[in-house]
Amino acid sequence: MENDGLILKNIFxxxxxxxxxxxxxxxxxxxxxxxxxxxxGVGKTTLLRIICDLNKGxxxxxxxxxxxxxxxxxxxxxxxxxxxxxxxxxxxxxxDFYELGYPDFDRQRAEKLLTFMQLDxxxxxxxxxKGSREKFVITxxxxxxxxxxxxxxxxxxxxIFSRDKIISSLIKWIGPDAILIIATHHLNELExxxxxxxxxxxRRLLAYRDVEEIRVQEGLSVEEYYRQLYLEDRRQ
Amino acid sequence: xxxxxxxxxYLQVKNLLIQRIIVGTYPLGKKxxxxxxxxxxxxxxxxTIQNALKELITAKIIETRRGQGNFVTTEQARIxxxxxxxxxxxxxKYLLRLRPYLSLAEIIRILTEVDQQQGGPRKWKMMD
Numbered sequence: 001m002e003n004d005g006l007i008l009k010n011i012f013x014x015x016x017x018x019x020x021x022x023x024x025x026x027x028x029x030x031x032x033x034x035x036x037x038x039x040x041g042v043g044k045t046t047l048l049r050i051i052c053d054l055n056k057g058x059x060x061x062x063x064x065x066x067x068x069x070x071x072x073x074x075x076x077x078x079x080x081x082x083x084x085x086x087x088x089x090x091x092x093x094x095x096d097f098y099e100l101g102y103p104d105f106d107r108q109r110a111e112k113l114l115t116f117m118q119l120d121x122x123x124x125x126x127x128x129x130k131g132s133r134e135k136f137v138i139t140x141x142x143x144x145x146x147x148x149x150x151x152x153x154x155x156x157x158x159x160i161f162s163r164d165k166i167i168s169s170l171i172k173w174i175g176p177d178a179i180l181i182i183a184t185h186h187l188n189e190l191e192x193x194x195x196x197x198x199x200x201x202x203r204r205l206l207a208y209r210d211v212e213e214i215r216v217q218e219g220l221s222v223e224e225y226y227r228q229l230y231l232e233d234r235r236q
Numbered sequence: 237x238x239x240x241x242x243x244x245x246y247l248q249v250k251n252l253l254i255q256r257i258i259v260g261t262y263p264l265g266k267k268x269x270x271x272x273x274x275x276x277x278x279x280x281x282x283x284t285i286q287n288a289l290k291e292l293i294t295a296k297i298i299e300t301r302r303g304q305g306n307f308v309t310t311e312q313a314r315i316x317x318x319x320x321x322x323x324x325x326x327x328x329k330y331l332l333r334l335r336p337y338l339s340l341a342e343i344i345r346i347l348t349e350v351d352q353q354q355g356g357p358r359k360w361k362m363m364d
Binding site: 222 | 238241242244245246280282283284287
């Protein structure tokens with residue numbers, strides 16, 4: 001069994017008999033930071049949830065480090081919406097809960113991240129602004145020491161200062177061999193930290209490319225390339 | 237640091253490192269920051285930093301010492317070459333913009349004037 005990263009092979013997924021994703025095949029090597037792009041409703045979140053085995057009933061193979069069954073779940077840190085927690089819980093309480101729930105949760109890293117993000121552990125979840133809440137989600141996600149991190153829209157609705165903090169944290173706290181996939185509409189802000197882009201359109205994978213290669217070969221920014229590719233595809 | 241999005245980032249990082257070596261931020265024969273530190277400082281991907289360093293290592297501007305990190309070359313001549321090249325490229329670019337409508341004498345007069353307005357040699361941290 002191949003174990004050099006994350007491999008998706010012929011992934012198909014239907015919801016109420018309607019195809020959502022068709023024939024997604026891609027290989028992501030260790031150490032890559034990948035932006036997952038596509039219009040609203042194209043299936044970015046669905047794909048992330050398939051990868052971490054939250055969406056069942058897909059066809060195809062998800063191979064993470066050679067693990068293809070549901071055991072791969074334990075190697076994936078997926079950003080939590082925190083909806084299961086009471087508004088009254090303090091951030092420290094939630095961290096305690098995470099520490100109990102995940103054996104790979106690194107308490108020290110979580111505390112350093114809290115300081116880095118300028119979050120107060122005594123604060124209550126319900127009192128956080130949108131930006132702080134997102135910073136806290138990132139704190140919890142990155143505090144696990146694992147192979148694969150999945151972030152769903154970490155920058156949407158977040159003020160620019162929190163955005164800067166979140167972006168720096170992505171390179172500061174993730175191990176050099178881990179894979180990070182970020183589903184996002186904020187490509188512009190992420191241009192210089194990503195390795196690859198993965199573009200979904202009309203239920204399929206339109207492109208998977210190394211971003212520096214795009215700049216060398218096409219002389220385009222990733223955003224320009226993305227726009228061009230999308231429009232060209234429409235014309236065909 | 238914000239890099240131009242349509243030019244390979246590793247080339248921009250490489251040029252920035254060359255600039256720092258020429259100016260002396262990273263002195264001759266001294267250790268430069270680690271890949272992680274640079275990635276952190278410049279907010280870029282570590283792989284991008286590695287690609288920039290790879291080119292500088294191939295050009296023998298930087299050398300890797302096993303287990304110790306990366307060091308600026310100890311050969312003054314190499315840095316001098318870089319400096320001359322940088323002077324040439326920058327000057328040519330500058331002249332290309334101004335020479336079509338200014339005489340050389342005018343350019344020199346303006347250069348002197350602006351330099352003085354800016355506070356002269358004191359302002360620029362380099363020697364004069």
